[in-house]
Amino acid sequence: MIYQRSSALFKDAERVIPGGVNSPVRAFKAVGGTPIFAKSASGAYVYDEDGNRFIDYINSWGPMLLGHAFPPVVNAVIDRAREGTSYGMPTKLETEIAELGVSMVPNIDKIRFVNSGTEACMSAIRLARGFSQKEKIIKFAGCYHGHSDAFLIQAGSGAVTFGSPNSPGVTQGTAKDTLLADYNDLVSVQRLFKANKDEIAAIIVEPVAGNMGCIPPQQGFLEGLRQLCDEYDALLIFDEVMTGFRLAKGGVQELKGVDADIVCFGKVIGGGLPVGAFAARNEIMDVLAPSGPVYQAGTLSGNPLAMAAGLEMLKAIKLDKGLMNRLEEKTKYLHQGMADVLDRHNIDYTINRIGSMISVHFCTEEVVDFKTAAAGNNDTFKTFFHGMLNRGIYIAPSAFESWFITDALSYQDLNETIAAVEEVAKEL
Ligand SMILES: *Cc1c(COP(=O)(O)O)cnc(C)c1O
Numbered sequence: 001m002i003y004q005r006s007s008a009l010f011k012d013a014e015r016v017i018p019g020g021v022n023s024p025v026r027a028f029k030a031v032g033g034t035p036i037f038a039k040s041a042s043g044a045y046v047y048d049e050d051g052n053r054f055i056d057y058i059n060s061w062g063p064m065l066l067g068h069a070f071p072p073v074v075n076a077v078i079d080r081a082r083e084g085t086s087y088g089m090p091t092k093l094e095t096e097i098a099e100l101g102v103s104m105v106p107n108i109d110k111i112r113f114v115n116s117g118t119e120a121c122m123s124a125i126r127l128a129r130g131f132s133q134k135e136k137i138i139k140f141a142g143c144y145h146g147h148s149d150a151f152l153i154q155a156g157s158g159a160v161t162f163g164s165p166n167s168p169g170v171t172q173g174t175a176k177d178t179l180l181a182d183y184n185d186l187v188s189v190q191r192l193f194k195a196n197k198d199e200i201a202a203i204i205v206e207p208v209a210g211n212m213g214c215i216p217p218q219q220g221f222l223e224g225l226r227q228l229c230d231e232y233d234a235l236l237i238f239d240e241v242m243t244g245f246r247l248a249k250g251g252v253q254e255l256k257g258v259d260a261d262i263v264c265f266g267k268v269i270g271g272g273l274p275v276g277a278f279a280a281r282n283e284i285m286d287v288l289a290p291s292g293p294v295y296q297a298g299t300l301s302g303n304p305l306a307m308a309a310g311l312e313m314l315k316a317i318k319l320d321k322g323l324m325n326r327l328e329e330k331t332k333y334l335h336q337g338m339a340d341v342l343d344r345h346n347i348d349y350t351i352n353r354i355g356s357m358i359s360v361h362f363c364t365e366e367v368v369d370f371k372t373a374a375a376g377n378n379d380t381f382k383t384f385f386h387g388m389l390n391r392g393i394y395i396a397p398s399a400f401e402s403w404f405i406t407d408a409l410s411y412q413d414l415n416e417t418i419a420a421v422e423e424v425a426k427e428l
Pocket of ligand 1: 119
């Protein structure tokens with residue numbers, strides 16, 4: 001494959017954009033080389049500026065559950081744009097998508113729309129603190145909740161390094177209110193509650209972790225968090241920015257039968273436009289301005305183009321009875337195909353999978369938390385990544401990312417992917 005135009009475009013970008021990208025995960029820092037520049041995308045494929053076609057397993061990092069340029073979403077955006085792109089006044093579209101969201105997700109009465117997953121999580125924490133009148137939060141090493149200050153403490157994928165806070169610019173004062181626990185380790189959570197009695201406003205967790213590879217919660221983990229929150233009068237926040245409307249129509253609350261107090265959304269809920277949202281029961285949501293004192297706002301929040309895209313996306317997901325099953329079957333097929341190949345080539349690997357999320361780790365140990373995710377062989381991953389890319393398969397340029405399976409993928413695409421793994425396995 002030739003990446004000539006992408007390389008040239010990256011040089012241009014580097015002159016005027018820090019690192020040449022508007023989000024660090026798009027750079028190829030962890031794998032070497034220069035990012036490829038997208039030109040267009042359709043269904044399961046993304047096309048770059050050099051004219052290469054890739055089977056896409058990133059899918060805009062999650063939103064494209066139904067494939068790129070999904071016609072109902074594209075048409076809705078075009079139609080809405082003709083009516084004006086923003087008013088700063090409420091529209092009935094916002095109520096429609098809110099009603100649909102509330103009808104799909106268990107245990108929520110009201111939902112507030114924002115512009116990104118970061119904003120959703122940041123606002124959810126403020127709401128939890130305002131509601132509980134407590135200040136500290138618990139997060140898990142390797143979980144990512146966007147780039148706001150309180151969360152840049154061992155934040156997985158994009159921000160992986162050790163030490164806390166792990167970005168300059170985050171104050172010690174902020175960092176001290178974020179307590180760190182280990183994923184799938186209830187004892188580590190219990191210890192924090194015991195040491196900080198009456199101070200913990202909330203636990204925020206990816207109920208299926210997707211930012212250190214894909215790590216499902218072990219039996220009893222989410223139930224245990226629920227119990228600890230009840231015991232210590234803290235709120236449980238599920239960050240379902242990645243998993244919401246993906247792992248089940250009602251997200252992980254539905255999938256695992258565990259209720260959260262506040263749920264955060266992003267990615268799929270915007271159908272590929274900049275959208276985030278957070279939702280909860282009335283008693284919590286009514287603390288938010290203008291009903292209550294906790295302030296939160298946005299000039300472009302509930303933007304009509306974004307709401308139109310999200311509405312079509314959620315409608316399509318709600319109406320398609322077979323969708324979640326098809327996604328799971330495709331993901332399972334890919335898992336088995338890749339596992340067969342890697343077994344035959346005697347390569348050390350662990351594959352994690354749940355629903356339409358899957359990740360390949362080059363280690364033999366079970367991957368259950370940040371530490372075990374970090375144990376994978378990154379040199380093997382780099383070779384794997386570039387090998388796949390050169391064969392037209394685009395996976396995330398980091399070993400700490402989940403792959404996202406879309407319904408647009410055909411079994412032919414999956415077979416092509418498995419055939420590419422077969423070739424690349426010879427180089428590992
Ligand atoms: C992507 C993601 C975010 C951040 O969303 P942005 O829209 O990138 O700000 C937050 N939490 C989780 C779990 C995510 O995967």
